[in-house]
Amino acid sequence: MAKKVKIEIDSSTEEKIKEAARKVFTKNGFAATRTRDIAEEAGINLALLNYYFRSKEKLFDIVMHENMQKFLMVLHGVFNMESTSLTEKVEAIADNYINLLKEHPDLPLFVLSEIRANPEKFALSMGIKKILLESHFYKQIKERTKAKINPLHLVMNIIGLTVFPFIASPLLQRVGNLKQSEFDKLMDERRKLIPEWIDGMLNKR
């Protein structure tokens, strides 16, 4: 009577394709990705990809949506905690993003590039405004800054200080002569540093 529980989540062909698509699309972007490469990565045939998802674009939309979700989920989880201090929220954002980005370093560049390429496609993307502007987090920043400074500056800084090093990592690792492990170590240091820096900004003046 009970519905059969799907135990092996990733072994279905559909999931294999989606996972392969996520990997290849996120690394190369939409235009530079060939459906053949996705099929190969998934270990299946090209025709099968079109059997499950009707087109390259349909498949891309799914991957893109899931990637954006990952990106926004970090913020959404933190923004409306009522009981935590502002500093604790900043710590949580930095910590969670660094975890996410160590695992998926291509994520931000992919998301931001594709949004810039097709802004109209993500125009509707629900009320993202409300997520930030009406959040408890945003209220806390406004209180602390006391109208001395636009709260958006602080939001930009929190996200930017966390995300930017990953976006620039190819350049940074070359410029700084860093091995991957050294880069990772730097990012781990930032879990503590970013909240301190943001604190300094909030206490200014």
Next chain:
Amino acid sequence: MAKKVKIEIDSSTEEKIKEAARKVFTKNGFAATRTRDIAEEAGINLALLNYYFRSKEKLFDIVMHENMQKFLMVLHGVFNMESTSLTEKVEAIADNYINLLKEHPDLPLFVLSEIRANPEKFALSMGIKKILLESHFYKQIKERTKAKINPLHLVMNIIGLTVFPFIASPLLQRVGNLKQSEFDKLMDERRKLIPEWIDGMLNKR
């Protein structure tokens, strides 16, 4: 006897094509750009594009190189000034980058995306390491931080705080409900704010 001076720099067909290519490539990236679009943007024919530049890739390499130059020139101009203070250097970097990025907001996302897509292509890209690691700027940061913190953190922060808002602007303008003019105003405010924030980081502890 004297070489003829080229007065109308931009009116030559070759320049028109390069300018169109810069615009389209920078907006869409290499893979998503069609040579036909460049030709149309330049107001010339597709065949002519291949007459002047042998291939799409050759044309791209030129544009890419010029874009990277723009990006690095800002740093290069500031890094080895002997007579300015660290704070003055930070002011100069923020100020010059904000000027550059207000005019060419697509620049950073383009450069960073293409580097990530083809790291080997930019591997040789001269001794970028030396430009930073042996600069007067880097020495000044090391002195001020007194080994309490890796100087690369500060470099990341200076560039990141300046560049990231432009990278994320499509999302930011939506999230913050900003018009272009309001966004520009925020960026202008950051010319003063970024040096203050960096100062705060340097004086910590």
Next chain:
DNA sequence: GTCTATAATTCGATAGAC
């Protein structure tokens, strides 16, 4: 559901007239 083979389309590049 999965495959092979192929149709249909897109796009970079070239031939050749002017």
Next chain:
DNA sequence: GTCTATCGAATTATAGAC
């Protein structure tokens, strides 16, 4: 130098056998 017309390669999508 500049154009029109077209070739050829690459790639998405589909038809049809199993």
